[in-house]
Amino acid sequence: MRRRPLLVASSLLALSLLVLVACGGCGGSKGEAPARAGDASARTPAPGGSAPADTVRAYQPSPATDASIAGKVALEGDPPRMVPHNFDADPTCSQIHGDAKVLKEEVVAKEGRLKNVLVYAKSSSRALEGLRFETPTTPVVLDQKGCLYQPHVFGVRTGQPIAIRNSDATSHNIKCAPKKNSGFNISQAKKGMEDEKKFDKEESAPPIRLECNVHPWMNGYAGVFSHPFFAVTGEDGTYSIPGLPPGDYEIVAWQESTKLDGPKTEKVTLGPKESRTLDFTFKVK
Ligand SMILES: [Cu+2]
Numbered sequence: 529m530r531r532r533p534l535l536v537a538s539s540l541l542a543l544s545l546l547v548l549v550a551c552g553g554c555g556g557s558k559g560e561a562p563a564r565a566g567d568a569s570a571r572t573p574a575p576g577g578s579a580p581a582d583t584v585r586a587y588q589p590s591p592a593t594d595a596s597i598a599g600k601v602a603l604e605g606d607p608p609r610m611v612p613h614n615f616d617a618d619p620t621c622s623q624i625h626g627d628a629k630v631l632k633e634e635v636v637a638k639e640g641r642l643k644n645v646l647v648y649a650k651s652s653s654r655a656l657e658g659l660r661f662e663t664p665t666t667p668v669v670l671d672q673k674g675c676l677y678q679p680h681v682f683g684v685r686t687g688q689p690i691a692i693r694n695s696d697a698t699s700h701n702i703k704c705a706p707k708k709n710s711g712f713n714i715s716q717a718k719k720g721m722e723d724e725k726k727f728d729k730e731e732s733a734p735p736i737r738l739e740c741n742v743h744p745w746m747n748g749y750a751g752v753f754s755h756p757f758f759a760v761t762g763e764d765g766t767y768s769i770p771g772l773p774p775g776d777y778e779i780v781a782w783q784e785s786t787k788l789d790g791p792k793t794e795k796v797t798l799g800p801k802e803s804r805t806l807d808f809t810f811k812v813k
Pocket of ligand 1: 675699700701740741742743746
């Protein structure tokens with residue numbers, strides 16, 4: 529009986545070793561542990577191959593290792609003249625704006641910076657291989673307000689609802705004919721009407737163009753992504769994409785005007801916690 533404590537200790541040691549061997553990389557960066565966004569080594573498959581089905585992991589933000597990109601989008605050359613909308617075809621629309629000049633949004637340039645540029649990570653980027661992203665259930669709101677689409681350019685996730693709303697006291701029609709997704713053509717005759725639509729497939733270069741049959745000046749663009757790594761430049765021409773798992777990326781910047789060149793693509797490798805500045809420049813053709 530005096531040997532029993534030693535026996536117990538030996539058994540415990542053996543058990544611990546067994547657990548360690550069986551566990552492999554538990555708590556480390558390899559093995560079948562739950563997905564960690566910053567775990568680049570685990571998500572990078574063998575060269576030339578795509579991730580097998582059993583290595584697909586749910587993405588989770590990992591503040592300890594997530595990288596980010598941010599930057600500005602510049603316009604080189606004299607910007608095309610910004611022409612004001614003519615709302616006269618619908619008195620309700622012209623009344624809303626009165627004497628205010630509302631400029632068309634095809635090229636919105638301010639101090640050499642471009643607004644409405646869609647910047648995104650290509651879903652084929654190696655850093656995103658083997659990652660699965662949960663579909664948001666909160667809708668993106670596309671408002672028809674002042675006889676304009678607001679926002680004019682936006683990103684949405686595959687399968688995420690888009691709440692298309694009519695905030696005007698006039699009739700709008702919303703149609704689109706995407707290349708990869710199913711199109712639609714709906715009417716919203718009254719203020720307050722709302723429809724929900726979804727796009728199931730990625731579509732980003734170009735994004736899906738939305739138009740109104742009633743008001744020929746109304747158009748907008750929806751980029752559809754399987755992941756959350758996209759942004760649209762604001763008035764100051766800047767964008768920011770946080771939460772990126774470290775690794776290799778192809779980052780695309782798209783803008784709508786055929787008067788400018790593009791789209792632009794940059795390859796970047798992001799290290800853990802890296803904050804990279806990535807600027808783009810579009811040139812007037
Ligand atoms: Cu309309």
